[in-house]
Amino acid sequence: MIQAWMRGVLLIASVYNVAWSVFLFWSPNSYIKWMTEGIQTENQWVFYQAIGILVVAIMLFMGFLKPLKFKWFILFSFLAKLLGGFAVYLLIMESEFTKKFIFHLLMNDLVWLLPLLAIVRAAFKSEKSR
Numbered sequence: 140m141i142q143a144w145m146r147g148v149l150l151i152a153s154v155y156n157v158a159w160s161v162f163l164f165w166s167p168n169s170y171i172k173w174m175t176e177g178i179q180t181e182n183q184w185v186f187y188q189a190i191g192i193l194v195v196a197i198m199l200f201m202g203f204l205k206p207l208k209f210k211w212f213i214l215f216s217f218l219a220k221l222l223g224g225f226a227v228y229l230l231i232m233e234s235e236f237t238k239k240f241i242f243h244l245l246m247n248d249l250v251w252l253l254p255l256l257a258i259v260r261a262a263f264k265s266e267k268s269r
Contacts, residue, residue, distance in 0.1 A: 140265055141206045145258045149203035149213070152251055156196035159247065163189035174227075176237050184230040188223075195219050202258070210262035217255040224248045 163170055167185040198212035206213065224244040232240055 141258070141261055145254075145261060146203055146206060148254045148258065149199050149206065152216075152255070153196045153200040153203055156192050156199060160189045160193040160196060163192065171231070174232065174237065174240050174243060175235070176239060178235070179233075182231050188227065188231065191219065191223070206258065206262050207265055210259065210266065213255060213262060214259045217252065217259055220248045220251045220255065 163185055167189070168181050170185060171179050171182050195216045198209070198216050201209040202213040202216070227244070228234065228236075228240070
């Protein structure tokens with residue numbers, strides 16, 4: 140069963156991802172400099188990352204509105220958060236680890252995994268019990 144806190148998490152996650160996407164559109168170079176600790180100054184993949192994050196935000200918002208109807212969007216958002224860090228590692232970080240990248244990975248992707256997994260499980264469980 141979908142609980143009130145789950146919808147709240149979906150709304151917060153949606154707003155957070157919109158803000159993150161806007162930041163990447165407006166200031167991609169500062170993001171790259173921070174993540175790579177000054178090794179890179181620009182990377183064309185950040186634009187695509189911003190678009191992907193915006194798509195995730197839209198799917199999370201749709202999940203907020205109707206979690207049972209859009210449970211597949213929530214699942215896809217969970218997978219995007221799970222695999223997104225790997226894509227950033229390969230395409231933006233060019234297979235280099237930095238402390239700031241690990242922090243970014245934890246705070247922007249991995250922190251959402253447990254709540255999203257709980258929501259996805261509840262949504263699919265609710266569907267089976269109907």
